[in-house]
Amino acid sequence: MFIVFEGIDGSGKTLQSKLLYESLTAKGIKASLTKEPTEGPVGRLIRQNAAGVAGSFIKVNKKIADRGIDGVLVNQFAMQALFVSDRLYHIEQFIEPELAAGHVVISDRYMLSTIAYGMAAGISKKWLVALNKGLIEPDITFLLDLDVKAALKRIGKRQGTKELFEKEEFLNRVRRAYLQLAKGRRGCFIVDASKDKEEVAADINRIVSKYL
Numbered sequence: 001m002f003i004v005f006e007g008i009d010g011s012g013k014t015l016q017s018k019l020l021y022e023s024l025t026a027k028g029i030k031a032s033l034t035k036e037p038t039e040g041p042v043g044r045l046i047r048q049n050a051a052g053v054a055g056s057f058i059k060v061n062k063k064i065a066d067r068g069i070d071g072v073l074v075n076q077f078a079m080q081a082l083f084v085s086d087r088l089y090h091i092e093q094f095i096e097p098e099l100a101a102g103h104v105v106i107s108d109r110y111m112l113s114t115i116a117y118g119m120a121a122g123i124s125k126k127w128l129v130a131l132n133k134g135l136i137e138p139d140i141t142f143l144l145d146l147d148v149k150a151a152l153k154r155i156g157k158r159q160g161t162k163e164l165f166e167k168e169e170f171l172n173r174v175r176r177a178y179l180q181l182a183k184g185r186r187g188c189f190i191v192d193a194s195k196d197k198e199e200v201a202a203d204i205n206r207i208v209s210k211y212l
Contacts, residue, residue, distance in 0.1 A: 007144035010151030035108035042086040050176035121174035144193035
């Protein structure tokens with residue numbers, strides 16, 4: 001079984017994917033926890049660009065670009081293509097082997113992230129969907145939905161660099177795109193991420209238990 005957590009930055013994806021992993025392993029279920037971007041070569045490049053460290057790797061069209069924290073323009077088409085390249089690496093090197101071994105694979109971000117963030121950057125949904133066509137589909141997708149102001153408040157408590165995507169107006173567009181994509185999608189559940197983490201985890205576990 002392949003389970004994916006999606007949502008805007010600060011919605012609790014990393015925490016809830018970890019809690020689900022711990023819950024399943026405590027029950028004796030073989031599970032594997034992973035994330036995107038990966039720690040592979042393309043994933044590392046994505047992280048550098050998201051933080052504005054190496055955003056000048058390609059010349060950009062300002063109409064489809066955003067600025068990293070250091071003011072460097074980042075080409076959103078190139079970024080989304082990198083995300084999919086990293087995803088192909090992820091599938092081949094981790095997801096498929098773990099599923100073949102009989103593990104429940106839990107991923108913090110996957111396909112909908114590329115599409116939602118790309119749409120928010122002004123890229124065609126049709127182009128983004130085509131970019132991800134043919135990739136393995138999750139059995140369950142949890143969209144952790146949270147008001148952007150609340151998400152940014154959570155982000156503000158973190159230490160470290162504020163990434164490119166952590167901007168209120170942009171995250172509002174991402175949230176709307178996520179909700180649009182989730183509507184009618186097979187195996188996709190919208191979870192109220194404003195609740196206490198224990199309540200959110202309980203909601204998720206109830207859904208997963210039905211599938212297992």
